[in-house]
Amino acid sequence: MSEDIKVKDGLRESATFDRITMTEIRRAAETGIYDIRGFGAKRKLPHFDDLLFLGASMSRYPLEGYREKCNTSVTLGDRFAKKPIVLDIPVTIAGMSFGALSANAKEALGRGASLMGTSTTTGDGGMTPEERGQSSKLVYQYLPSRYGMNPDDLRKADAIEVVLGQGAKPGGGGMLLGQKITDRVAKMRTLPMGVDQRSACRHPDWTGPDDLAIKIQELREITDWQVPIYIKVGATRTYYDVKLAVKAGADVIVVDGMQGGTAATQDVFIEHVGIPTLAAIPQAVRALQEMGMHRKVQLIVSGGIRNGADVAKCMALGADAVAIGTAALVALGCNHPMYEEEYKKIGSAAGFYDDYHEGKDPAGISTQDPELMKRLDPVEGGRRLANYLNVLTLEAQTLARACGKNDLRNLEPEDLVALTVESAAMANVPLAGTNWIPGKGY
Amino acid sequence: MKTINLSEQTVRDLNQALHDQAIECTEREWEVLEPKGQHNIACGLDQNISVDIKGPTGYYCAGMNKKAHITIHGNAGQGVAENMMSGSVRVKGDASQAAGATAHGGLLVIEGNAAARCGISMKGVDIVVKGNVGHMSCFMGQAGSLVVCGDAGDALGDSLYETHIYVKGEVKSLGADCIAKEMREEHIEELTELLNRAGVDEDPTAFKRYGSARQLYNFKVDNTSAY
Numbered sequence: 175m176s177e178d179i180k181v182k183d184g185l186r187e188s189a190t191f192d193r194i195t196m197t198e199i200r201r202a203a204e205t206g207i208y209d210i211r212g213f214g215a216k217r218k219l220p221h222f223d224d225l226l227f228l229g230a231s232m233s234r235y236p237l238e239g240y241r242e243k244c245n246t247s248v249t250l251g252d253r254f255a256k257k258p259i260v261l262d263i264p265v266t267i268a269g270m271s272f273g274a275l276s277a278n279a280k281e282a283l284g285r286g287a288s289l290m291g292t293s294t295t296t297g298d299g300g301m302t303p304e305e306r307g308q309s310s311k312l313v314y315q316y317l318p319s320r321y322g323m324n325p326d327d328l329r330k331a332d333a334i335e336v337v338l339g340q341g342a343k344p345g346g347g348g349m350l351l352g353q354k355i356t357d358r359v360a361k362m363r364t365l366p367m368g369v370d371q372r373s374a375c376r377h378p379d380w381t382g383p384d385d386l387a388i389k390i391q392e393l394r395e396i397t398d399w400q401v402p403i404y405i406k407v408g409a410t411r412t413y414y415d416v417k418l419a420v421k422a423g424a425d426v427i428v429v430d431g432m433q434g435g436t437a438a439t440q441d442v443f444i445e446h447v448g449i450p451t452l453a454a455i456p457q458a459v460r461a462l463q464e465m466g467m468h469r470k471v472q473l474i475v476s477g478g479i480r481n482g483a484d485v486a487k488c489m490a491l492g493a494d495a496v497a498i499g500t501a502a503l504v505a506l507g508c509n510h511p512m513y514e515e516e517y518k519k520i521g522s523a524a525g526f527y528d529d530y531h532e533g534k535d536p537a538g539i540s541t542q543d544p545e546l547m548k549r550l551d552p553v554e555g556g557r558r559l560a561n562y563l564n565v566l567t568l569e570a571q572t573l574a575r576a577c578g579k580n581d582l583r584n585l586e587p588e589d590l591v592a593l594t595v596e597s598a599a600m601a602n603v604p605l606a607g608t609n610w611i612p613g614k615g616y
Numbered sequence: 617m618k619t620i621n622l623s624e625q626t627v628r629d630l631n632q633a634l635h636d637q638a639i640e641c642t643e644r645e646w647e648v649l650e651p652k653g654q655h656n657i658a659c660g661l662d663q664n665i666s667v668d669i670k671g672p673t674g675y676y677c678a679g680m681n682k683k684a685h686i687t688i689h690g691n692a693g694q695g696v697a698e699n700m701m702s703g704s705v706r707v708k709g710d711a712s713q714a715a716g717a718t719a720h721g722g723l724l725v726i727e728g729n730a731a732a733r734c735g736i737s738m739k740g741v742d743i744v745v746k747g748n749v750g751h752m753s754c755f756m757g758q759a760g761s762l763v764v765c766g767d768a769g770d771a772l773g774d775s776l777y778e779t780h781i782y783v784k785g786e787v788k789s790l791g792a793d794c795i796a797k798e799m800r801e802e803h804i805e806e807l808t809e810l811l812n813r814a815g816v817d818e819d820p821t822a823f824k825r826y827g828s829a830r831q832l833y834n835f836k837v838d839n840t841s842a843y
Contacts, residue, residue, distance in 0.1 A: 239650035276626070279730065320737060323699055325660055325680040352834050364720065364739040365757045365777055369833045370776070378736040379714040388655045392676040395631045396660030407676035 183284050194380050198441075209441040212530030212540065214342050214433045219450040221433070222484045224597030226606060227574040230414025237575040244571040245581040248495050250472045251333060251402020251425035252428065254394065258402055258425075259333050260313055260497060261568045264582055265485060267316045268430070269335065269406070271297025272438035273350050273359040273371075274530065275503075277304055279539045281552035282506055284308030286559025290567070295335060295497070298373050300350065300362050301327040308556075313404065315435050316393065318347065318374040321363040325396055333394055333395050335404040336386070338377075340417075341434030341451070341477045343443045344408025347375035351438065354533040356542045383418040390423045409454035409477065410447075416461035420471050428497065431477025435500040436532030437540060451477035451488075453600040454585075459492030467493065469583075482569020489570070489608035490577075490585035491601060498566075503545060503564035506555045507537045581590070617645040627654050634684075638662035653693065655716050658686055661703070681722065697724045700741055705821045716743045719760070725814045732769070735762045737781055744814035754779055755791065763810050765818050773826055777781065777833075781826040782816060793832040799825045 300322020431451025774791020
C-alpha cells in the first residue's frame, strides 16, 4: 500500500497486521509449515548506525590521514597457542560451509582474504582442499555434527573454532536440504545423496562448560598445543557465556549477534532469538575486563558488519577484530541487480533473495548447481572481496586517525556517542550532546 | 616395549611421545601405567602402534585415533575413541557416555557395558559391546555398525541414517525412524565378521537387526510429530 493510496482513499494499514504479517499468515495457512530462509534478521534493530564518533578537535589531537600510520594488524590466540594467528587487518571471514556455498564461492573467499592477509573459516561439512589451498590463514570449525571432521584437517588448520551457536539461531541446529546434497557434499558428510542433513544443536560428547574445558584440552593435545582455539557463541546471555568460555580455556571468543546470517533456518528463529550485535559487545567486554582477560583473550564480533564505520565502532567498544559473512557474499555478487530477471523467475528480487537453502542462487554462490556455480569466477570474486576488505580497512583507519588513534585497537568507548536512548543503554556510551548513559546517571 | 608412568610424567609428555611416532616410529609397543582416570590419554595418535593402558581413563581416551591399537585395562570415561578414524580401541571394563561418538572408522570393543549415547552420530566405525548400552545409543548414526550383545536402553537408533544395529537382548524402545528389520544372510555374514574381529563368542543368529525406516530423510510437515 503506497502512501498515495492511503492519502487518496483514506485507508490505513494496520501496524500490527501489516502486509508482511498477513502474507505470512496466508502462507502458513496454505502450507502448514514454518518459513525457512537464509540471511540474518531483517527487522530494524539498534545497530551501529545509532552510534557516532567524536572526532578530534581542541581536546583531542588527530593524526594526519595520509602521512601517519594507523596499525590494523592483530594477533589472535596468544593465550595458550604456540602459533597464534597474525592478521594484517582486523576483518576476518566468518564460517560458511562448503555445501551451503559453492566450491567457487569458498575459493573466492579464500583468495580475497589471503590477498588482504586475513583468515577464512570453514563451516559444517569439513575442509575442502581448494579452501585450504587458497586460504593462507584458515580457521577450522568444530561443530556438533562433526561432518567431515578428521584429525589430519585439524592439524592443517591455523586455528580451531569450537562452535556452540551462531547469532541467527542460538540454541538451534541446522539443516542442509537434500536438493543441495550433491555426490561430493554427501561423501564429505558420510550420508546418502539427496538426504536432508541435520546438524545437531548440541555437541555429541560433552555437555556444559566443565566438559568443554576437557574437550578443548583434547583438541590442544591432538594438535600439540600449536594453534589457537576459539569458542563461538550466538549472542544471548553474552556476559555469562564469555566468562564461561574464558574459564573453559578459549584463546579467542567469537560473539555473533542476531543480525548474523545463516544458510537456512526458521524465520521465527532468525527474527526472535538472540540479541543485537551492538548489545552483545559491551557485555562481552565487561566479562573479559572483570576477569582481567580483555586483550589477553581476544574478542571477535560478527553480525551485521557492513562498512568501515561498523568495524571501527566494534573495535571502539572493545572488540579485537570482526568477522563478516553476509557482506562478504554481497561483495562476491549475492543479490546483485544484474540477476534481477532471474531472481524474479524464482519468486524473489535482487536485494531481497534469502532462499539460500533451495540451491537456486542466480549468482552461483549458495548453490551446488554446476551451471549456476560457473557464474562466479573465483579469481574475480576474490579480487572483489579483497577490494571490499581494503575499503573496510581504509574507512576504519580514517575514523581512527580522526579520533587521534595510531592503532585501530586504541579506539575506545570514549570516542563514541549514541543517537538513541536504546543504543546509549546498550552500547554504554552517552547520548549525543549529553553526559547521560541510561542507567548510569550523569 | 616403552613404558610411561603417568604418576611420573604428564599426559602431555605421553601424547607428545606417541605423536612423535607418526614422524618416525621407534617403538611399536607402549605401556601406560597409573593413568588414574586422567583425561585425553593417547588421543590423536597416527601410527600403527599398540598402547596398553593399565587402569581407568578419563574423558576422550583414544580420541581421533588413527591406525593405533589401544587397550584400556579398566573403565573408560566419556567419549572414548570419539571421532576415531581407523585402528582399534578395546575397553576391558565399562565405558561412560558417548563412546565412539562421531567415529569414522576402526573398531571399538567394549567388554563391559556402555552408557548413554554409545555411537552417537557414528560415521563408519564398528562398535561391539559385550554388555548393555544406555539410552539414545546410535542417535543420528550415519554409517558403520553397532553390535550389542546385551540389552539396549530407550530410544535406540533415534533419527537413524544408515548405521546397522544388531542387538541380542531386549530393546527398551526404538527411537524415531528406527525399526526392526529382517535378518538376511548378508547380515548374518556381516555380524559374524564383526564378532570375529571383536573376539566375541556369540551366536549371530540370536541377534535382531534394526535400521532406519528412512521416513525422516527429507523433511515433511506430516512427520513433525515424530521429532
